[in-house]
Amino acid sequence: MASMRGQSTRWGRAAVLAAAGGFALAAALYAPGAQAQKYPITSGQRATAQQVAQRGVPLSELAPNAPDKYVVKRGDTLWRISGLYLKRPWRWPELWGMNLQSIRNPHLIYPGQTLYLIKDGGYARLATNPEGDIETVRATPRVRTESLADTALPTLDPQAIEPFLEEPLIVDEETLANAPHIVATTEERVLMAEGNRIYARGPADAPLLLGPGKPRYFRIYRDGKPLQDPETGEILGYEAHYLGKAELLRSETPGTAGTEQTPAADPIPATLQLGQTKEEVRAGDRLLPAPQREFLNFTPRAPQVPVDARVVSVYGSAALANAAQNQVIAINRGRRDGMESGQVLAILSQGARIVDKADPDRPMVQLPNERNGLGMVFRTFERVSYVLILEIHAPVRIGDKLTQPQ
Numbered sequence: 184m185a186s187m188r189g190q191s192t193r194w195g196r197a198a199v200l201a202a203a204g205g206f207a208l209a210a211a212l213y214a215p216g217a218q219a220q221k222y223p224i225t226s227g228q229r230a231t232a233q234q235v236a237q238r239g240v241p242l243s244e245l246a247p248n249a250p251d252k253y254v255v256k257r258g259d260t261l262w263r264i265s266g267l268y269l270k271r272p273w274r275w276p277e278l279w280g281m282n283l284q285s286i287r288n289p290h291l292i293y294p295g296q297t298l299y300l301i302k303d304g305g306y307a308r309l310a311t312n313p314e315g316d317i318e319t320v321r322a323t324p325r326v327r328t329e330s331l332a333d334t335a336l337p338t339l340d341p342q343a344i345e346p347f348l349e350e351p352l353i354v355d356e357e358t359l360a361n362a363p364h365i366v367a368t369t370e371e372r373v374l375m376a377e378g379n380r381i382y383a384r385g386p387a388d389a390p391l392l393l394g395p396g397k398p399r400y401f402r403i404y405r406d407g408k409p410l411q412d413p414e415t416g417e418i419l420g421y422e423a424h425y426l427g428k429a430e431l432l433r434s435e436t437p438g439t440a441g442t443e444q445t446p447a448a449d450p451i452p453a454t455l456q457l458g459q460t461k462e463e464v465r466a467g468d469r470l471l472p473a474p475q476r477e478f479l480n481f482t483p484r485a486p487q488v489p490v491d492a493r494v495v496s497v498y499g500s501a502a503l504a505n506a507a508q509n510q511v512i513a514i515n516r517g518r519r520d521g522m523e524s525g526q527v528l529a530i531l532s533q534g535a536r537i538v539d540k541a542d543p544d545r546p547m548v549q550l551p552n553e554r555n556g557l558g559m560v561f562r563t564f565e566r567v568s569y570v571l572i573l574e575i576h577a578p579v580r581i582g583d584k585l586t587q588p589q
Contacts, residue, residue: 239301239308240277246270249300249307257294261338262559262573265483268300268309272557273483273527273588279309292336338482338525343509344561344571350425350461351498351511352404352471353564359407359423362469363391366452377427377460382452383470384435391453391470392434398472401429401455405468410567412515413493413582419515419566422496426468427460483559485587488521490528492585495567505578509571512558514585517566526560528570529588530579552584 249268265272292298299313363385385391393399407421431453438450457464497504498511506512516522534550556575560568572579 238304239306240269240274242302242305242307244270244274244278245300245307251300252313253298253300255292255294255296255298255336259294259336260340261292261336262483264298264336271588273485275483278307294336339559339561339571339573340509347498347511347569347571348562351513351562351569352402352423352425353410353420353567354407354423354471356407356421358471359404359421359469361386362404362471363389363401363453365403365464365466365468365470367466376463377457379457379464380432381429381455381457381464383455384450384452387437390435390437391431391455393431394434399431400473401431401470402473403427403429403460403464403468403470408496410495410513410515413495414515419495419517420564422498422513423469423471426462426464428458428473429455429470430458431455482525483527484525486521486523486526486528488587490516490520490522490526490585490587492516492520492528492568494579494581494583494585496581497579498569505580506572507578508556508573508575510579512570512572512579514568514570515566517568518563519565522560522563522568524561524563527573527588528558528560528585530555530558530572530575531584531586532577533580533583555579555583557588558585 246266246268253264253267255264261275262272265275265278268278269275296311299310301308301310363383366382366384368379368381383391403426404423405426406424408424410419410422411417412419433454435453436451439445439448455470492514494506495513495515497506498513514522514528531552532555534552536547536549538545539548555577556579557573558570559573560570562569570585
């Protein structure tokens with residue numbers, strides 16, 4: 184933020200921080216390729232949402248020990264503070280008193296800020312001063328610069344989510360098969376790690392070349408685990424196994440056919456430098472261009488559309504069948520189904536099918552699904568989304584159901 188020279192101006196604190204990007208309640212974590220969905224909203228829906236947001240949430244929605252005053256600390260997350268105040272944390276936008284537009288472009292809060300719980304007429308909301316009004320401050324006549332984005336409170340623990348913002352990749356069956364492949368490494372090592380140089384070739388119609396508009400940075404993947412819909416058996420896509428990063432240093436040179444005057448020339452693979460690797464890299468692994476960094480602001484909220492999803496897989500290993508807290512699961516709903524980053528979903532454990540031994544006929548009965556915990560969508564593809572498990576009571580299994588929270 185920069186104040187104007189030679190004049191003193193009284194600004195509301197909201198206006199001061201809005202000039203630097205607003206009081207956002209979400210982390211600016213980049214999600215490669217993520218695009219926010221836009222849905223038509225009627226004037227009636229907008230008026231209702233704005234009314235609810237301005238008055239806050241009913242007192243009955245507050246957590247039993249919700250504090251009247253709380254100082255934001257370093258290490259806090261939006262989800263933690265939401266749970267501190269609310270029985271249903273995804274209703275945070277209403278508690279904060281934002282309008283409908285602000286929910287999609289949420290405000291920032293920072294360590295050191297004090298939040299006050301204002302109760303009035305059976306409703307509660309949060310404010311940055313005890314009276315609940317906009318606090319005014321005086322901008323002094325000097326130029327000063329301060330980066331607020333670096334200290335903004337994240338939605339979730341960055342360590343729990345950042346690796347998954349670029350690692351998981353859903354592709355079709357042919358994408359990896361037609362991607363450039365690693366041929367060899369220096370000294371003909373079988374396995375390669377960070378710091379090694381590797382050699383790779385692209386397909387005949389798309390060789391690896393340096394130049395304007397050409398990708399220079401790549402992600403390295405292996406195989407493609409099919410993601411099968413537990414309900415229909417349909418293959419929704421292939422989850423490429425992420426290995427690491429690489430930078431293109433030298434273009435590849437195609438081979439040439441020999442003539443009577445000149446001998447044939449073998450093709451020369453492109454040279455790449457391995458960057459940070461998650462696993463050892465070997466010949467045959469595939470390269471895909473690194474996605475552009477797109478910063479995505481999101482805040483916990485319930486979906487605006489009905490959700491009936493199933494767990495497709497547990498990210499990390501084909502051998503994993505159960506997921507614990509802070510692990511990532513893939514679900515069989517994506518952008519085309521209205522899924523968006525920031526949506527909170529209820530996780531239901533499948534009820535077992537058992538024999539009623541007390542009945543002389545010993546019939547089979549289906550036990551009901553039980554609420555197991557909550558997860559948050561943080562990355563979406565066309566038919567698949569990734570969900571971070573926020574809290575659970577028992578392990579999450581493939582086939583478990585996810586729905587909009589109540």
